[in-house]
Each structure stands twice: as structure tokens, then as C-alpha cells.
Amino acid sequence: MAHCIVSEAEAILDKEFPVLDKGFIRLVDYMGSDERVVQSARVSYGEGTKSYREDAGLIDYLLRNSHTSPFEQVVLTFHVKLPIFVARQWVRHRTARLNEISGRYSVMASEFYVPALEDVSLQSTDNKQGRSDEAMDAGEAEKIRLAFEEGQKQAYDEYTGFVEAGIARELARINLPLSLYTEWYWQIDLHNLFHFLRLRMDAHAQKEIRLYSEVMLEITKKVAPRCCESFERHVLGGVRFSGEELAEIRRRLGGAAGGGGGTGGLSGKALERFEEKLKQGRQL
Numbered sequence: 653m654a655h656c657i658v659s660e661a662e663a664i665l666d667k668e669f670p671v672l673d674k675g676f677i678r679l680v681d682y683m684g685s686d687e688r689v690v691q692s693a694r695v696s697y698g699e700g701t702k703s704y705r706e707d708a709g710l711i712d713y714l715l716r717n718s719h720t721s722p723f724e725q726v727v728l729t730f731h732v733k734l735p736i737f738v739a740r741q742w743v744r745h746r747t748a749r750l751n752e753i754s755g756r757y758s759v760m761a762s763e764f765y766v767p768a769l770e771d772v773s774l775q776s777t778d779n780k781q782g783r784s785d786e787a788m789d790a791g792e793a794e795k796i797r798l799a800f801e802e803g804q805k806q807a808y809d810e811y812t813g814f815v816e817a818g819i820a821r822e823l824a825r826i827n828l829p830l831s832l833y834t835e836w837y838w839q840i841d842l843h844n845l846f847h848f849l850r851l852r853m854d855a856h857a858q859k860e861i862r863l864y865s866e867v868m869l870e871i872t873k874k875v876a877p878r879c880c881e882s883f884e885r886h887v888l889g890g891v892r893f894s895g896e897e898l899a900e901i902r903r904r905l906g907g908a909a910g911g912g913g914g915t916g917g918l919s920g921k922a923l924e925r926f927e928e929k930l931k932q933g934r935q936l
Contacts, residue, residue: 656685660874669867672860674763674833675733679871684726686711686878689842692722708878715846715882723843726876730838730868735765737830738861745848748840755825759815763833764804771859772796782856804831842876846883853888891929900926 661682668676690707693714714722734742743750753760772793773783788796807829814824840848845868851857852865873880893901900918918926 656683656688658682658685658875660877661685664871664874669871671864671867672735672765673768674765675735675864676731677733677864677867677871678731679728679874680731680837681729682727682875684842684876686876688725689714689722689876689879692725693719708881711878712882712886715879716886720843723846723879724841726842726879727839728842728845728872728875730871731835732838732864733833733835734864735830735860736832736834737765738858738864739834739836740830741852741858741861742838742864745844745851747844747847748838750836750838752836753834755828756822759821760811760825760828760832762808764801764808764829764831765833765860766797766800766804766831767860769793769797779856782858800831804829842872842879845872846887849883850887893926893929896922897926897929 661679664679666678666680668678670676686707690710693710713719739752769790770787770793773786773788776782776784807827811824811828815821849865849869852861853869854862857865869880896918903917917923
């Protein structure tokens with residue numbers, strides 16, 4: 653197959669898209685496009701590219717029915733600057749290749765993430781892994797921000813002191829906080845990128861990594877717009893139901909879906925999760 657050149661993607665190569673206070677994402681390279689997905693899917697029965705409408709329909713069919721291998725033919729390489737605590741969430745996705753700046757070889761820059769005033773919140777009372785949606789008092793939030801900055805400055809001053817004293821860089825770095833910015837090259841195929849985005853653009857993901865994910869999707873649209881359109885429609889804009897939840901839908905429809913009306917239904921936490929899915933659908 654010939655190398656795919658996408659003019660929209662070429663126009664943004666190496667352009668920095670800012671994220672958070674000091675971070676960014678930039679597209680370094682890409683291989684393939686919507687056309688590569690279509691060609692890969694049709695190779696099994698020897699038919700070439702069809703009309704735009706037919707190609708879009710095929711992409712939609714592939715994604716809707718979880719035929720994932722054609723999407724693996726498209727590969728994107730990103731240069732990302734991000735806080736270490738975001739990076740440690742990010743690398744839970746092990747289906748990519750990355751190369752990160754090393755504090756053993758390089759002196760780390762004095763760049764730390766400090767959340768915006770509106771992002772300083774108390775712990776949520778009903779979500780063990782997230783922050784509350786309620787706004788914190790502005791004065792108290794500013795005190796927290798200043799405490800973050802003071803702690804970061806103290807840690808970095810100690811770090812540079814160790815480096816200047818000749819302490820090995822691999823030891824000097826160990827007290828640097830998770831708010832320190834790091835950088836890496838991250839290469840991933842489109843199928844696994846969509847899996848990453850599905851999880852990290854979810855409302856329950858931490859806000860900071862959600863912001864990176866949203867920018868990454870916009871960049872990816874320049875490479876494979878029809879694939880991204882299908883992803884947004886069927887994955888981001890869709891909801892998956894369990895067997896019990898489908899039975900609840902049939903019950904509420906009075907058997908119109910073929911399952912009979914019946915009595916009972918979901919209750920407790922199962923009902924809460926179901927209602928939340930319906931709420932998400934209405935919002936979308």
C-alpha cells in the first residue's frame with residue numbers, strides 16, 4: 653500500500669496543543685488514515701476503495717461490530733508533556749510504545765502542575781477515587797494552591813542542591829513530587845487509542861487526564877476523521893447494557909421489545925447504575 657498523506661494532519665505536525673498550565677500534546681508522525689482502514693478491511697475479498705459514502709458505511713460497520721484489526725493499521729505518534737501523576741495513570745494502558753525523559757541522564761526542569769482555583773476541591777463523599785463537584789471557598793482554595801507551590805519550590809531547591817553537590821542524578825531526583833512535569837513520545841494504533849479515549853474521556857476519569865484525552869481526540873480527527881466520527885457516535889455517544897438491564901428496558905416497555913412486561917425489575921445499586929446510564933443517554 654502507498655503511504656497515506658492526509659493534508660489536515662500534515663498541517664498540524666509538530667504543532668503544540670496546550671493542556672493544563674504548562675503541558676501540551678503534539679502529533680509527531682502518523683501512518684495510515686481512514687483509507688488504510690477501508691483497504692485493510694476489504695483486502696480479505698479483494699475489493700478496492702469504493703465511494704466516500706460506502707467507505708464511511710464500512711468504517712461504521714467495523715466499529716459498531718467490534719471488528720478491530722483494520723483500525724490497528726493506523727498508527728499515531730504523540731509528543732506529550734504532562735505531570736507525573738497523570739503519566740502514571742496513562743501508562744496503565746499497556747498497548748502502546750513510549751520513551752520518557754530520564755531523570756538519570758537529564759536535570760529535570762523546574763516545571764510543576766498547580767491546579768486552577770476552580771479545580772481545588774474536597775474529596776467526594778460518594779466517590780472514593782474522585783473530588784467533589786461542589787466549589788470550595790475561594791480563599792481556602794488559594795491557600796491550598798500556595799501550599800502546593802511552596803512545597804514544589806522546596807523540593808526543587810533541595811534537588812538542585814543535591815545535583816550541584818555532585819550527588820548522582822538518579823538519587824537527587826527521588827524526592828521530587830508527582831506534580832513535576834515529564835515528557836514522552838507515545839505511539840499507539842487507532843484501535844487501542846480509541847480504547848484509551850473511551851476510558852479516559854469518561855466523566856468518572858480524573859479531570860486532568862480527561863483534558864489530555866479531549867485534545868488527543870481532536871488531533872486524531874485530523875488523521876482519521878471518519879473513524880473518529882464513528883467512534884464518537886457508537887462509543888462515546890453510546891451506552892452498554894447488561895442482560896439484566898435489557899430485561900429492565902423490556903419490562904418498562906411493557907414487552908414491546910419481545911421480552912414480556914412482568915413485575916419486579918432492578919433494585920438498589922443495580923437500579924442506580926441503570927438510571928445513570930439512561931441519564932447519560934439523555935445528556936448525549
